[in-house]
Amino acid sequence: MNIGILGGGQLGRMLALAGVPLGARFRFLEPRSPAPVDSIGQVVRAEYDDAAALERFREGLDVVSYEFENVPDASARYLAEVIEVFPPPAALEFARDRANEKRGFGRLDVPVPPWRSVDSLEDLRRGVSELGVPAVLKTRRLGYDGKGQFVLTSHDDVARAWEDLGSSPLVLEGFVDFDRELSIVGVRARDGSTAFYPLVENTHRSGVLVRTEAPAEGVSAGLQAAAEAYIGAIMESLDYVGVLALELFEVDGGLLANEVAPRVHNSGHWTQDGADTCQFENHVRALMNLPIGSTAARGYSVMLNLLGALPPLGAVAAEPLTHLHLYDKAPRPGRKIGHINVVGPDRAEVSQTAARLEALFPPESGPA
Ligand SMILES: Nc1ncnc2c1ncn2[C@@H]1O[C@H](COP(=O)(O)OP(=O)(O)O)[C@@H](O)[C@H]1O
Ligand SMILES: [Mg+2]
Numbered sequence: 001m002n003i004g005i006l007g008g009g010q011l012g013r014m015l016a017l018a019g020v021p022l023g024a025r026f027r028f029l030e031p032r033s034p035a036p037v038d039s040i041g042q043v044v045r046a047e048y049d050d051a052a053a054l055e056r057f058r059e060g061l062d063v064v065s066y067e068f069e070n071v072p073d074a075s076a077r078y079l080a081e082v083i084e085v086f087p088p089p090a091a092l093e094f095a096r097d098r099a100n101e102k103r104g105f106g107r108l109d110v111p112v113p114p115w116r117s118v119d120s121l122e123d124l125r126r127g128v129s130e131l132g133v134p135a136v137l138k139t140r141r142l143g144y145d146g147k148g149q150f151v152l153t154s155h156d157d158v159a160r161a162w163e164d165l166g167s168s169p170l171v172l173e174g175f176v177d178f179d180r181e182l183s184i185v186g187v188r189a190r191d192g193s194t195a196f197y198p199l200v201e202n203t204h205r206s207g208v209l210v211r212t213e214a215p216a217e218g219v220s221a222g223l224q225a226a227a228e229a230y231i232g233a234i235m236e237s238l239d240y241v242g243v244l245a246l247e248l249f250e251v252d253g254g255l256l257a258n259e260v261a262p263r264v265h266n267s268g269h270w271t272q273d274g275a276d277t278c279q280f281e282n283h284v285r286a287l288m289n290l291p292i293g294s295t296a297a298r299g300y301s302v303m304l305n306l307l308g309a310l311p312p313l314g315a316v317a318a319e320p321l322t323h324l325h326l327y328d329k330a331p332r333p334g335r336k337i338g339h340i341n342v343v344g345p346d347r348a349e350v351s352q353t354a355a356r357l358e359a360l361f362p363p364e365s366g367p368a
Contacts, residue, residue, distance in 0.1 A: 001288050002027065004061040004083075006048060006075070007068030008037035010327035010336065011264050014272070015067060016040045018280035022288065029057045036327045048075050058083050063287050065242060069095055069262055070142060086190075086241035086287055091262040094238060098140045098171045101259060108233040110257045113249070118170040121162050127172040128158055134175035137161045139168045145367075146207010151175065176256060178249035182216055184227040185245045185268040187282040187292050188235045195282070195295045196228045197275060202247070202267050206367040208334070211354075212303040214270040217347070226255055234260060243268070243283040266305070266336075273323040273341040274301030300347040302354040306338040307367060311360035316340060321353050334368025 001024045005012045008030025016026040016037065026041035033045055046053030049072045058064065064085045066076075069092050076089035094104050105112045116127035118137065128135055133155065139148035148168070150161040181204065186196045198215035231246040245265030247258040268279035277285075277293025285292055309331050316324055319342075326338035340357055344350045 001025070001063070002061045003284070003287055004029070004057055004064040005037075006064065006066035006071045008032070008035040008043055009067060010036045010329070011067035012037045013040050013327060014269075014280045014325070015065075015264065015283060018272075018278055019284035019287075022281070022284055022290070024284055024288065027057065027061065029053065034328075034330075036329055039328065048072055051078075054078060065283070065287055066092075067263055087244070087262050088239060088241070091238045091240055091244070094234075095260050095262045096141060097169075098138055098143070098259070099169070100140075102171065104234070104237075105257050108230075108237055110230045110233065111255070112257050113176045114174040116172045118172050121158075121166065124158055124162055124166075124170070124172065128152060128155060131172060131174045133157075136173045136175055137165055138171050138173065139165055140171055141168070145209075146204070149207060176249045176251060178251050178256075180216070180250050181258075182219075182227070182248045182250050182255070183212075183245055183265070183267040184231050184248065185243060185265055185271070185279050186228070186231045186235060187243045187279070187286055187295070188240045189286050189292050190241050190289050192236075193292060194232055194235060195292045196224075196231065197268065197271060197279070197295045198297050199224055199227050199248075200267055200270065208305075208307065208367040209266050210305050210307070210366070212267045212270055212301075213351075214274055214301040214303070215297050223250075223253070223255065230255070230257060231260075242286045243279050266339075267303075269325070269339050270301040270303040270341050270343075271295075272325065274298055274343040299343055299345045300350045302342045302350050304340045304342070304354060304357060305336055306340065306361075307365055308333045308335055308337070309362045309365040310337065311357070311362065311365070315360050316357060319353055319357060321350060322357065333364070334366070 004027045008028035013036040028037045029044045044057045118124045137150045181202045182199045188194045199219050200214040201216035203211040243264045245261040249256045271278040276296045321344040323341040329337045342353045
């Protein structure tokens, strides 16, 4: 099976690392050089909208997927005419624009924080007076790792927020005083069967994921079922194939949807060592039309992102329960260059190990 992946970052790298044992071969379309996939498969080095490169890329492939959702619509649609593309390009469009995404959640009765569409300074003034402060202004498109966001803490912030982001289409959201951030990763096969990993708890710093704990502590069967119903409805409505992630806020025992990622997700990296079948393998299984593998957790996991600078690898490797995953990326401030999964049968021991590992992180590590 020859699998093409749009994007050649760490997610593509980990898809291939999981898919090669299943007999898959990988080709990537990636404009940047060097890229994390360079040592892992063939790389067509070109922009995503380069028509001739798309031709070369798709030649001899059986199926195309992506690890990067900002692939131009036209490119995904063009490929979908000549080859199977999973998840379907409609999923990219759903997730790409925050206003569109929130309307989609609304249609499926998935609850979201209060929000307004903002296209003018007037809209922003009205939105802030209707939703109150604090509120978060976000670009509709191309935001990631907290980029393209402005938190307004007073009505006096309106002018500065507009100056900062007003050149793009925006949404304004009420700031959610959440109890914690959770996410769920699900997978849907071509025959429509689905499986879901347990809810996990995510910690962000400056809008960037730094830590995932899996499964999240104290999740009731009802909360897990609600999360599965939400993500299941989204997958169903898109006739989705592959792995999808849904980021959630837990508030007073209920859930609000923040955003979806139509791909494997950083909050699912723990599954590489902490679940029966990892999210990357399950995505590849869906692409290959194989049955989905068990999504059950094996014990407890903590995933720590390595941002900007590496801890001493010898000391990391010396810690029992520890699995190191590096992305072959040069360290730069704030950059995601790897992660560590800590997995064991005892939650306290796993957290203590994670704390010892965090103490090894150099001071310059963390979000930029
Ligand atoms: N409405 C909100 N209320 C409270 N915190 C928020 C809100 N929106 C975003 N955040 C915080 O910022 C982080 C990043 O925002 P998110 O919308 O997920 O954008 P990104 O695409 O950058 O991940 C969230 O994980 C959360 O910690
Ligand atoms: Mg997010």
